[in-house]
Amino acid sequence: MxxxxxxxxxxxxxxxxxxxxxxxxxxxxxxxxxxxxxxxxxxxxxxxxxxxxxxxxxxxxxxxxxxxxxxxxxxxxxxxxxxxxxxxxxxxxxxxxxxxxxxxxxxxxxxxxxxxxxxxxxxxxxxxxxxxxxxxxxxxxxxxxxxxxxxxxxxxxxxxxxxxxxVPAETAGVAFTVNPVTGARDEVLVSAVRGIGEQLVSGEVSPDDWAVPAGGTGTPVNTAGRHGALTAGQAQEIATLAERVAEVLGGPTDIEWARAAGRLHLLQGRPITAIADPEPEPVPVPVNAPRGFWAKDTTHAPLPLLPMTRELLDYNNTVLEGVCAQFGLLLKGLAFATIGGWRYMATLPLSPADAPARIATCVAAVREDLAGQVIEEWLEEIRPRFADRIDALRRVDVTALSDEALAEHLAQVRALHRDGTEVHFRLLGAVSIALGRFGLFTTGTLGWEQGRVFELLTGLSTESTGPALAMSELARTARQRLQGTPDLAALRTLLETDQEFAAAFETYRGEYGCRALQYELANPALAERPELILSLLRDQLGQDAALDHSGGAVEQARREAVAKAHAELAGGAEAERFGALLAGAERAYPVREDNEYWTVSAPNALLRWAALEAAGRLAGRGLLDRADHAFFLEVEELRQALLESRDVRETVTRRRGEHRWALQNPGADSFGERPGPPPSMDALPAEVRETMGGFAWTMQHMGGVSPAPRQGESGRLRGVPGSAGRYTGVARVVLSEGEFDKIRAGDVLVCPITSPVWSVVFPSIGALVTDTGGALSHAAIIAREYGIPAALATGNATQILRDGMLVTVDGSSGVVEIHEQ
CATH class of the missing domain: 3.30.1490.20 (ATP-grasp fold, A domain)
Structure with missing residues (x-):
């Protein structure tokens, strides 16, 4: 195709x-x-x-x-x-x-x-x-x-x-909704001079300074009266304007303003990101790397994790050791460790004394098709149970619960999260083995190119395209009511005035909003960002017809690729084995994405919302400074603080200091010596060789390896192929889910890596470029489902490319050409 x-x-x-x-x-x-x-x-x-x-x-x-x-x-x-x-x-x-x-x-x-x-x-x-x-x-x-x-x-x-x-200003100046020196949020600082504000901004004159209690709760005080530029009432009016701007921009803000002929004018507004919260002093944390080789886990933790998320993910180590034992992998486990506040991962070797028993387990697992059984159990039994549990927990009105009931709700959601971790990694083992065995057979025994392997599977991951199909239905409802291509203002008005559209919007938000946008619980879930949903809807309504993400063409291409493969192998010695391995891969491939919502994303969102409710109560009682400081506590610490009315501010301040120190000290990319090549498996049973080789094949294609840059090559980036096709468009660098609203229809999305939740923005984009990830990463799977060209594992695309650059992405070769420097 x-x-x-x-x-x-x-x-x-x-x-x-x-x-x-x-x-x-x-x-x-x-x-x-x-x-x-x-x-x-x-x-x-x-x-x-x-x-x-x-x-x-x-x-x-x-x-x-x-x-x-x-x-x-x-x-x-x-x-x-x-x-x-x-x-x-x-x-x-x-x-x-x-x-x-x-x-x-x-x-x-x-x-x-x-x-x-x-x-x-x-x-x-x-x-x-x-x-x-x-x-x-x-x-x-x-x-x-x-x-x-x-x-x-x-x-x-x-x-x-x-x-x-x-503006022919009579007076002008600036205002800050947060004290720019102390970070205090209980007053608005207003500075004013007579005439235009540029003389203040440039430092030509010293201003009148007013301290205005936040929210109109007190009398403005002129702390430096030099010019009589403002009355107390005018200072209050400016402070109120600044606070309104801060509400719209979503955080502490400074503004430039001017008064002329009795009217107040807004000349500029900026988020004050540098002092959004009074920062504690950095508190050093130990940098003690365990034995072995540890590489920084930038895929799941591009920044240091906060304590609540970190404690939950520490359980991964126990689960992963169990998964390796269950499938008979010749590894003790995959492990994660926090070193200097940053998350690292390693492969733990198996003790030679444990190898014989592990080999026997591996042979039995292959002969019994344990991977297939685990996947079948997920599809037929476990996923429906998770759906019921998540639906029941979503229906709980946490605001109406007593403290005791809320603490119990937190425990239930934490149990869901832990169960999800166990199922998620058991499925990871099963999927990795099933896909790896198929990949090794097709690329090794049959000698096919990697791209052909994924042509046989693309179109099966329906969980990835679910948000797009639902957004299409919402767009259809909007088109029936609006002329032309509406902007955000028109969509907001429609949401406020049209009951049927509002109901459809809330249906989408309810169905897809219970999705954490990152693994870090401190970041908002999709339901908390209705403006983002409206932005995605705007792009869906305004996108070019050429950006067809319907999925029909992708599925048809897969069917043709499968028919061609069967015809090519018909009558040959490998036909039967190909058919059996393809059937296993077809069952496994969609589970790679499908389970993420039920076992990771939804539990994360539910836990976040319960934690915020508990922390809000503590903050209201003076036991915590802010609700979003909840994530500097572990879940059990938060529960006990709620039940015992425990003051946790000192603990939070210390941990915020540790987090700040970690941000200031990013640490090495790795610790320890990289291990040499694995020992030969030629003497091991065929089942073990196939399992270990397949598992390694899948892991390699999940992570990807950036190709070495070529000498003298400029104007292009080289990565690995992720999704075939070629597309030219404007680059849009998105470093995190918080920048989704930058994306416009037809953009080339440039990002570090994507998680499954990023699928909500894929209908709007024309191509994808990532720093990391391989052909079996979430980014690649989602891109192929949408028919979007993707170049992955470029290493540094987010540093080289800038918003507005014109680029061409060749997903078949993994090359990005830069047309505008």
Whole structure:
């Protein structure tokens, strides 16, 4: 089957209004403009304006022989960009404020505070033309380039330019919803000067400072009165505005504001990520690696796990030793350890004294088809029981429970989680052996290419495509009620005003919302992010018809591949064995994804919600500072604190300090000496050789190995093939589930790795690129089910690629070509 896909190279518009839904796209309009567009849509008094997009800057710079601040500022705009800028000048008229809006401004790599240009009192088309070029040029100064290099940011970043009517400010300033020095959240700090706010931001004058009790609970106090710029009532009004902005942005915020003719205007809003919580002092933790070779587990724990999650996952070691014993694997187990706060994993060797008994177990397991039995038991008996338990626990209204009943509910959910761990890893063993035996036979005995192996299985993992099919039904309901391609505002209005659509939305949220988006319990589940669901729905409604993820073509291709294989082997000595191994692989392949929801994701979500309810009660009684500090406790510690009204703040503060120390000290990629090649198995029974070889084959294709870079090769990344096909589109780097709302229809998703829950965003994307993972990783399986080209295990795609880059992904070769640097 050809899986080539239509290119998605349509250029973004050169200019967009702040009222245009496309102004919400940070990759095109920059952080500053995107936030203001969001706030304007939410009803805040943001002056009207337009954004000259980053794509316009890329187009301008592309024509230059040498890119410097001088050449960017001094080279004339081409006719198309000039016409767009002139139209902005005509529509806005009067004095304008022209501000740079960086794509990665206020980002993780570098804030660029005060480094990009702002030009005020711009009048006329020619002056605006010059101001736009000056803003772009500020991104190419030696100061900015040196700053980016020192901050670890690669290359030059695109800049958009925000153009708004200038507010003739009588007073102006900034406000912080969190004390920027102490992190205290019980007051809003308001700073003000007479005239425009730039003189305050630039440090030209010292302001009046007001401390305003949060939530209007007290009287504002002028702590540094120099200019009489504000009254107490006006300071309260500004503080209230800042708190409203913080509610929309979802956390502590600082704003820039201006007052003119008795009206308050919002000029900028930024999340204060650096001081979102008063940080405790770092507390060193031991860095004691056990004997053996330990590699950092970045797939399941890209950051240090919090104590509640870590304690739950410690049970994995016991379970995995049992799984190895059950299937007769010549390993003591797969093990996990926390070293310096970070999670590492190792393969534990089997004692020679235990080998004879283990070999006998392995032979019996193959002859009895234990792997097939375990999978069959899951499908016929265990999965229905888990479905019933999860449904019953989901129906509990935890807010209505007494403390004793809530503690018991926590115990029940923890038991579900533990049972899920046991079943999950037993299935991992069974699936790995069944798929590995089939993979070894087809690639080894038959000599087939790896891609052909997965063609025979792709289309069977229906759990992966379930969210997409349900989203399609929700989209169909929305299309019946809305004209054209709706934006988020239209969908919110529909949700608030149309009972049938609201019911369909809640059905989707109820069916698929009980899914933890990460293994870390501290992160929200899908049901807690209705805006994300609306964003996914918007993309579903707006995606190009070329992005067909219906699954029908994938299933048809699988049937054709199977028929071709049977025909090719008909009458041969290997036909019967191929048929038997294929049947086992067909049963095993969908279970790889299917069990994740029932045994991992849903238990995680249920445990998170119960823990938050318990912690909220403790916080209300002054025994815990915040509900989300629950995850610095273990489940039993939280239960006992609830039952005994125990103050746990000291314990939490110490563990938060340990977590902070771990973040500051990432540790080595590995500890110990890497073991040499395994001993020869030639003398062992065939069943053992097949089991161990198959298990190793599956593990290799789950993890993937990044290919070595080629000397002198630039403009491309090399990974391993994950899902066949070729696609060109705009890169969107998503480092965690918290950034899902960045994704737009047709984007090339670039991420460290994906978990099964990421399947909710796959209907929106055109291709996938990951840092890690192999052909049997969750990322690869989901991509193949959606017919999305995927290049995996590139090693560093999230560091090399940036939002807005134009790239081509060749999933058959694992190569990513970079068209825009």
């Amino acid at each position: 050809s899986n080539d896909r239509n290119d998605n190279t349509d250029a973004a518009p050169l200019v967009v209004s702040l009222d245009d839904p496309r102004a919400l796209d940070r990759a095109e309009v920059g952080a500053k403009a995107a936030v203001l567009a969001q706030l304007r849509r939410s009803g805040f008094p943001v002056p009207d304006g337009y954004v000259v997009t980053a794509r316009a800057m890329v187009r301008h710079v592309r024509e230059l022989a040498e890119v410097t601040a001088e050449t960017v500022a001094g080279s004339p705009l081409d006719a198309g960009i000039r016409a767009a800028v002139q139209e902005v000048a005509r529509r806005l008229d009067g004095p304008l404020a022209v501000r740079s809006s960086g794509i990665d401004e206020d980002g993780a790599h570098a804030s660029h505070a005060g480094q990009y240009t702002t030009i005020l009192d711009v009048e006329g088309a020619e002056a605006l033309d010059e101001a736009v070029r000056a803003c772009w040029a500020s991104g190419f100064t030696e100061v900015v380039r040196g700053y980016r290099t020192a901050a670890g940011a690669e290359g030059d970043a695109p800049l958009a330019v925000l153009v708004q009517r200038l």
